[in-house]
Amino acid sequence: MWRVAITIAGLDSGGGAGIHADIKTFAAMGVHGATALTCVTAQNTYEVREAQCLSPQLVRAQIMAVWDDMGIDAGKTGMLGTREIIEEVASVVGKLGFPLVVDPVMVAKSGAPLISEDAVDVLKRRLLPVAKVVTPNKPEAEKLTGMKIASVNDAEKAAEFIHKEYGTEIVVVKGGHLEGGEAIDVVYYRGSFHKFSTPRLESRATHGTGCAFSAAIAAGLAKGLDPLEAIKTAKQFIYTAIKYGVAKGKGHWPVNPTAWVEIPAERWRAYEELRAALEAIRKNAALFAKAIPEVQSNLGYVIDPRYAVDVNDVVAVPGRIVNYMGEARPSGPPAFGASSHTARKILALVGKDPNARSAMNIKYSPELVERARALGYKIAVVDRRKEPEEAKKIEGGSMKWVVGEALSQTGGTAPDIIVDLGDWGKEPQITVVGRTPTEVVEKVLRLLS
Ligand SMILES: Nc1ncnc2c1ncn2[C@@H]1O[C@H](COP(=O)(O)OP(=O)(O)O)[C@@H](O)[C@H]1O
Numbered sequence: 341m342w343r344v345a346i347t348i349a350g351l352d353s354g355g356g357a358g359i360h361a362d363i364k365t366f367a368a369m370g371v372h373g374a375t376a377l378t379c380v381t382a383q384n385t386y387e388v389r390e391a392q393c394l395s396p397q398l399v400r401a402q403i404m405a406v407w408d409d410m411g412i413d414a415g416k417t418g419m420l421g422t423r424e425i426i427e428e429v430a431s432v433v434g435k436l437g438f439p440l441v442v443d444p445v446m447v448a449k450s451g452a453p454l455i456s457e458d459a460v461d462v463l464k465r466r467l468l469p470v471a472k473v474v475t476p477n478k479p480e481a482e483k484l485t486g487m488k489i490a491s492v493n494d495a496e497k498a499a500e501f502i503h504k505e506y507g508t509e510i511v512v513v514k515g516g517h518l519e520g521g522e523a524i525d526v527v528y529y530r531g532s533f534h535k536f537s538t539p540r541l542e543s544r545a546t547h548g549t550g551c552a553f554s555a556a557i558a559a560g561l562a563k564g565l566d567p568l569e570a571i572k573t574a575k576q577f578i579y580t581a582i583k584y585g586v587a588k589g590k591g592h593w594p595v596n597p598t599a600w601v602e603i604p605a606e607r608w609r610a611y612e613e614l615r616a617a618l619e620a621i622r623k624n625a626a627l628f629a630k631a632i633p634e635v636q637s638n639l640g641y642v643i644d645p646r647y648a649v650d651v652n653d654v655v656a657v658p659g660r661i662v663n664y665m666g667e668a669r670p671s672g673p674p675a676f677g678a679s680s681h682t683a684r685k686i687l688a689l690v691g692k693d694p695n696a697r698s699a700m701n702i703k704y705s706p707e708l709v710e711r712a713r714a715l716g717y718k719i720a721v722v723d724r725r726k727e728p729e730e731a732k733k734i735e736g737g738s739m740k741w742v743v744g745e746a747l748s749q750t751g752g753t754a755p756d757i758i759v760d761l762g763d764w765g766k767e768p769q770i771t772v773v774g775r776t777p778t779e780v781v782e783k784v785l786r787l788l789s
Pocket residue numbers: 476477478514515516517523524525538539540541542543546548549550551553575578579582
């Protein structure tokens with residue numbers, strides 16, 4: 341069943357915070373997102389240049405248009421701009437009664453004020469009493485309570501104070517601005533404290549964190565989750581959104597709410613593509629058997645490089661592709677993290693050329709290199725005997741060196757094949773490179789036919 345969540349918030353033209361972050365979050369969390377726009381900001385990752393708010397009547401009309409048609413299962417507020425808009429939103433929400441998460445946005449990450457000074461009091465006295473959840477960060481909680489917050493203990497006191505003073509049922513004092521190796525959010529709910537924590541990320545991507553976090557809670561409430569369950573999921577969600585942030589802009593980079601669904605989707609796609617390519621190898625098993633070297637073959641594929649961190653993001657064949665009685669055979673179904681050698685080679689490749697996401701090692705022979713030349717393949721030849729001792733010493737250093745050498749010969753983009761002439765105790769090999777495992781298998785097939 342579809343649920344509807346509404347964001348009552350401002351527009352950030354840079355797409356990092358505000359309604360963009362909220363709608364992406366709603367989509368990623370599987371609810372239908374609706375919007376009541378409050379203000380338009382001309383904003384990017386480092387500054388707010390201009391802002392203009394709509395009339396309170398127009399904000400109300402947007403909420404009512406959604407309500408009268410689809411109903412609203414939960415909502416959240418972000419930038420509200422003026423005291424008049426806050427009063428209007430408090431009045432509508434009070435009347436309609438859907439669960440509301442208030443992110444008491446006051447200042448942008450870049451430093452610009454997002455509500456007028458005289459509005460804070462209206463927010464406290466009018467909006468917080470009709471809200472189900474409020475999610476202040478440290479400076480906002482300090483402003484709402486007049487307390488100084490330097491520890492989890494202080495955050496607990498502030499959370500309880502906000503509940504008692506303004507009547508919001510659930511108070512989440514966020515720990516993004518506190519110190520320590522963990523980002524700890526403190527929740528006050530029904531007379532008890534709860535803590536939700538993740539490792540603190542060293543990340544530039546913190547623009548829109550509060551927006552996406554509160555939208556994720558609202559999405560959970562819209563789906564009918566228990567509030568603590570909704571907050572727990574939102575905490576995992578925001579961790580992923582910060583970790584895989586959008587590396588764009590000169591200031592605080594935007595968070596990435598869609599990472600939550602894109603990463604699992606990417607892994608599935610990569611798995612399926614590899615499986616299809618292995619099927620093609622099976623169909624030509626006798627031919628491929630001729631290309632399997634002593635160390636055996638592997639075929640790997642890395643997920644979208646925006647999300648690839650380590651060998652666990654590369655899908656390959658556990659136990660490699662072997663020559664069994666004259667037929668090439670994967671020794672098992674593909675798995676992530678199944679290869680170390682091939683995976684590190686692909687990670688080195690994709691680090692230099694985002695299109696070089698798949699590779700397979702095959703047997704070296706001068707005839708195959710000749711055939712590649714005749715086919716017009718782009719070829720790089722690497723002499724391992726020239727590899728500096730330092731490269732050999734670093735974990736994964738050899739692979740980086742081989743790939744670096746190869747790509748320096750082909751002008752920075754990956755060749756079709758890398759010929760590795762081997763060294764003492766190292767079998768010479770050919771690595772066939774492509775955008776997808778299917779492309780790699782096709783390139784190998786052409787070489788062998
Ligand atoms: N560097 C970080 N690492 C991990 N989590 C973080 C980090 N910064 C913020 N968070 C989390 O993101 C959410 C938003 O927090 P915060 O940055 O405090 O809010 P705001 O965006 O309103 O300033 C909270 O759950 C917080 O714990």
